[in-house]
Structure formats: structure tokens, C-alpha cells
Amino acid sequence: MSKKYTIRDIAELAGVSKGTVDRVLHNRGRVSETALKRVTNILDEIDYHPNLIARNLKNNKAYTIYVLLPNPEQDPYWEPCLEGVNSVVDEFNAFGVNIKQLFFSPKSTKSFLQANNEIQKATPDAVLLVPLFFKEASVVMKQYERLGIVVSIFNNTIETVTTKNFIGQNLYQSGRVGAKLLQTITSKGDLAVIHIDEKYKNAVFMQEKERGFESFFKEISNYKVLKCKLKHPDFDSLLNRFLKSHPNLTGIFVTTSKVYQVADFLKKNNYTNIALVGYDLLDENVNHLKTGTIDFLIHQNPKQQAYLGLKFLVEHFLFEKNIPNQLLLPIDIINSENVTQFLRS
Structure with missing residues (x-):
């Protein structure tokens, strides 16, 4: 254990008063150039670090x-x-x-x-x-x-x-990760970005994920990216209409932790040929992940x-x-x- 130096120790080593050392350490009051140089040289030699914990307790400041x-x-x-x-x-x-x-x-x-x-x-x-x-x-x-x-x-x-x-996280990049995951487990067809229960124009996190997802598939020609916004209480009817309108859909990317709601619908209606990627380790999501309805989750921690x-x-x-x-x-x-x-x- 290295020695813990007190203000008195530093003052004796530098040949100055304790008050001078205190003024140097706390940057207050006037100190001559000679005394300042002596003290700072000693501080460098002993690699002195002030006890910030003690300083805070002494200041008695409650944050x-x-x-x-x-x-x-x-x-x-x-x-x-x-x-x-x-x-x-x-x-x-x-x-x-x-x-x-x-x-x-x-x-x-x-x-x-x-x-x-x-x-x-x-x-x-x-x-x-x-x-x-x-x-x-x-x-x-x-x-x-x-x-x-x-x-x-x-x-x-x-x-x-x-x-x-x-x-x-880098939300744009996480959208690209979601895209890469779907591209890995699907070979072609239509893919959908689904937003649930949010006002899209006021939700930057959704916009960034969608932007990253789209940017990935702009580089690949055999996929078409669709977009869908779902809201309750019309969630099931809106999703059903969307799926019926796009029979070539092979994968879905949900931009929030509510991916389990899409998984519930797919499982209930026997859509076994649609890959599904979403976010977060909610109990409902994990259950669908273990049974295979959700293929991947992106953990935002x-x-x-x-x-x-x-x-x-x-x-x-x-x-x-x-x-x-x-x-x-x-x-x-x-x-x-x-x-x-x-x-x-």
C-alpha cells in the first residue's frame, strides 16, 4: 500500500505552511510562484490525488x-x-x-x-x-x-x-442489424417494417430503425420493403388486412418490444412461413422465441x-x-x- 499523504506531510516536504498547501490544492487565495512550484513539484513526486469523497462530505452538499x-x-x-x-x-x-x-x-x-x-x-x-x-x-x-x-x-x-x-444504442445501425437477420433467414419476397401504438412522426427511435432497415435493402434487389402501422383496438383487423393484401410476405421487423403481439397473431392464425424479428426480452417475447414464432430479438438492455x-x-x-x-x-x-x-x- 502506498503512503497516504496529509496536508502536513506535503507542507513539510515542500517547506511551506499547511495553509499554502491548502490554497494550492483548492485553488483559492494567493500563493507565490516559488511556493506554488515547490508544492506542485512535491505533488507530482508523490502522485497525489485529493480525496474527493472526503471533500464532498466536508462540503456537506446534498445533490x-x-x-x-x-x-x-x-x-x-x-x-x-x-x-x-x-x-x-x-x-x-x-x-x-x-x-x-x-x-x-x-x-x-x-x-x-x-x-x-x-x-x-x-x-x-x-x-x-x-x-x-x-x-x-x-x-x-x-x-x-x-x-x-x-x-x-x-x-x-x-x-x-x-x-x-x-x-x-445506435438505432439506425440496429435497424440494419434487424434487416441482416431477416435477409439471413429469408431468400426473397416482401418484408415489412411494423410500428405498433406510436405516433410515428413524433417517435425518432422508430424512424431511425426504419431508416436503417431500408438502407440495408436498398443494396439488395430481390426484396421489397413494406411499411405498416398498427394500433389498438383495431390491431388484429389491421394486421389481418395487411397480411391478406401481401401474400408474398416472408419476413416482419417490429420496431418495438411489442413484437409478441404480432407473434400472437401469427401463431393463432397459423402463419408459419413468416420470419419475425423484434426487440427486447419481455416474458412474452422470450416465450415466442423459445417456441420459434419469433426468430430473433435485439436486446436493448x-x-x-x-x-x-x-x-x-x-x-x-x-x-x-x-x-x-x-x-x-x-x-x-x-x-x-x-x-x-x-x-x-
Whole structure:
């Protein structure tokens, strides 16, 4: 173990007072050039690192960070995010960071705006949120900037200068991965990109996945890419009409975790010749993956996204660490043979 140097040790080695060392370490007050050089030389020699934990506790600053998520009770995709958030809470429990969670309806822009308004009134130090609705998220980002509140986002990104970082996947590239998977298990025919229960024009994550998917097949001549938007309560009738209208359909790419809803329909109506690729390890998706109705799932790892996004914010305030502008997680491809190991992680 290397020696832990105190301010007194450094002062004696440099031949200066403890007060001078304190002023150099904390960059406050006047210090002569000679004294500054002596102290910095000693700091270099002993490879001194300040105890940022002790410094934070001494400052007695309590930081507040909000996490704003779509309500997991309305969309189970977001349930693992709670595990990620709770892991950070447990990890930094002794540091006095106040982490609060707030939910909004994934189907309501009004709910999203109301939740952000509540956070802004509380004036926290930072907020980690999912910019699910592009138009509304762009507005609240500017509001946070005016209030001096640090904002980090995860799951899907929007082009804005106000966010500190983005944690997630390259959505365009994940669309290309979905295309490659379908191309691997189909030889020709029509392929469909299906969006479920979202306002497409306000959902950048859908647009990017679709754009990546289409770009892949622009390079291949023996496939035709179709598009379909499905909404409840007319889901079954809309999908049935679409499938009847396109008898040459050989594969479907669903841009969300609701791929199991398409799998339910295909299985119930005995469509055994249509390959199916979608997202995420929801229980319903995994069941269809194991029985073969879904061929591949792309794992977006929402737990890790929330965990890293929140951890970066906490460490930024506690330990003065820089927040990375962007961290892209791997695009994990899941099939029936490797799904078990991902369920354990």
C-alpha cells in the first residue's frame, strides 16, 4: 500500500505552511510562484490525488437527481430500468445523494409535459429522462437549460445541445442489424417494417430503425420493403388486412418490444412461413422465441442504460468526473439458444 499523504506531510516536504498547501490544492487565495512550484513539484513526486469523497462530505452538499421514466405498469419494457436505478441508489447510499423517480404515461404527451413541469418546479441538480416524444422533449430540454439543470437522456436520442450525454444504442445501425437477420433467414419476397401504438412522426427511435432497415435493402434487389402501422383496438383487423393484401410476405421487423403481439397473431392464425424479428426480452417475447414464432430479438438492455446514465450523473457531482457525451451499448442478437444467459444478467 502506498503512503497516504496529509496536508502536513506535503507542507513539510515542500517547506511551506499547511495553509499554502491548502490554497494550492483548492485553488483559492494567493500563493507565490516559488511556493506554488515547490508544492506542485512535491505533488507530482508523490502522485497525489485529493480525496474527493472526503471533500464532498466536508462540503456537506446534498445533490438531488430525478429519474423520469415511462410508467412500467403501462409498458413492461421499462421495468428493468427500475432495477438499474435501484442499483445506483444502493451503490451510493452513503453519499447523501437524493434520487427521486417519477413516471409518465408512454401514451400521453400531456403526462410527459406535466411530469417535467413537476421536476422543474423542484429545481433538482440534474434529471435523467427518456425523450420518448421528440417534439415535447425538445421543448423541455430548453427549459432545463434555462433553469441550469443538467439533463442526460437514454434509450433514444434527439439532436439538442442541452443534453449532457446519451446512453443507448445506435438505432439506425440496429435497424440494419434487424434487416441482416431477416435477409439471413429469408431468400426473397416482401418484408415489412411494423410500428405498433406510436405516433410515428413524433417517435425518432422508430424512424431511425426504419431508416436503417431500408438502407440495408436498398443494396439488395430481390426484396421489397413494406411499411405498416398498427394500433389498438383495431390491431388484429389491421394486421389481418395487411397480411391478406401481401401474400408474398416472408419476413416482419417490429420496431418495438411489442413484437409478441404480432407473434400472437401469427401463431393463432397459423402463419408459419413468416420470419419475425423484434426487440427486447419481455416474458412474452422470450416465450415466442423459445417456441420459434419469433426468430430473433435485439436486446436493448434498458437496465444497463438507466444504470449507466444515472451513475454518470452521480459521479459527476460527487467526484467531479466528466460525463461522456455519448455511450453506445452493444447491439445484442438473441435467439433461442443464447437467451438464457441474457436473462441471468
